[in-house]
Amino acid sequence: MKYVYALVICMLVISCSSSDSSSKDPSLVAIENEAQIKAYLKDNNIQATKSSSGLYYRIESQGAGNYPNRTDRVTVAYKGYYTNGKVFDQSSASGVSFTLTQVIPGWTEGITYFRAGGKGQLFIPASLGYGLNDYNGIPGGSVLIFDINLIQVQN
Numbered sequence: 721m722k723y724v725y726a727l728v729i730c731m732l733v734i735s736c737s738s739s740d741s742s743s744k745d746p747s748l749v750a751i752e753n754e755a756q757i758k759a760y761l762k763d764n765n766i767q768a769t770k771s772s773s774g775l776y777y778r779i780e781s782q783g784a785g786n787y788p789n790r791t792d793r794v795t796v797a798y799k800g801y802y803t804n805g806k807v808f809d810q811s812s813a814s815g816v817s818f819t820l821t822q823v824i825p826g827w828t829e830g831i832t833y834f835r836a837g838g839k840g841q842l843f844i845p846a847s848l849g850y851g852l853n854d855y856n857g858i859p860g861g862s863v864l865i866f867d868i869n870l871i872q873v874q875n
Contacts, residue, residue: 757776766778831868
């Protein structure tokens with residue numbers, strides 16, 4: 721009988737010690753993300769603006785076209801990578817078209833800071849990206865960086 725108790729205790733310990741992303745504390749992840757973004761900006765000598773949502777963005781060139789609204793269709797060429805520089809996604813130079821309601825919150829907000837023809841970067845904490853859950857190979861809780869070229873806005 722004591723072996724059964726020992727086995728049950730071992731199983732409980734193992735199940736509780738899982739490194740599953742769903743067991744991450746959102747407030748701790750937010751603090752870690754903020755520190756990672758600030759360190760990345762400092763290490764790369766990048767001046768970025770922080771929005772009230774926690775999104776950081778940098779406008780390299782503003783562009784001369786229209787600003788998109790959060791519900792507009794846009795064409796964007798982009799490269800997505802982590803703070804360590806590892807690329808996880810990239811479009812062709814001609815970009816991809818989508819409605820801003822179809823993407824992560826960091827894009828829905830961030831793309832609206834650019835005009836058509838504008839270029840820059842978005843520094844997206846997990847809360848505005850894919851959250852704490854893994855998504856298509858992107859680890860939960862990840863800071864996402866995107867180089868952005870807003871090619872077209874269709875109002």
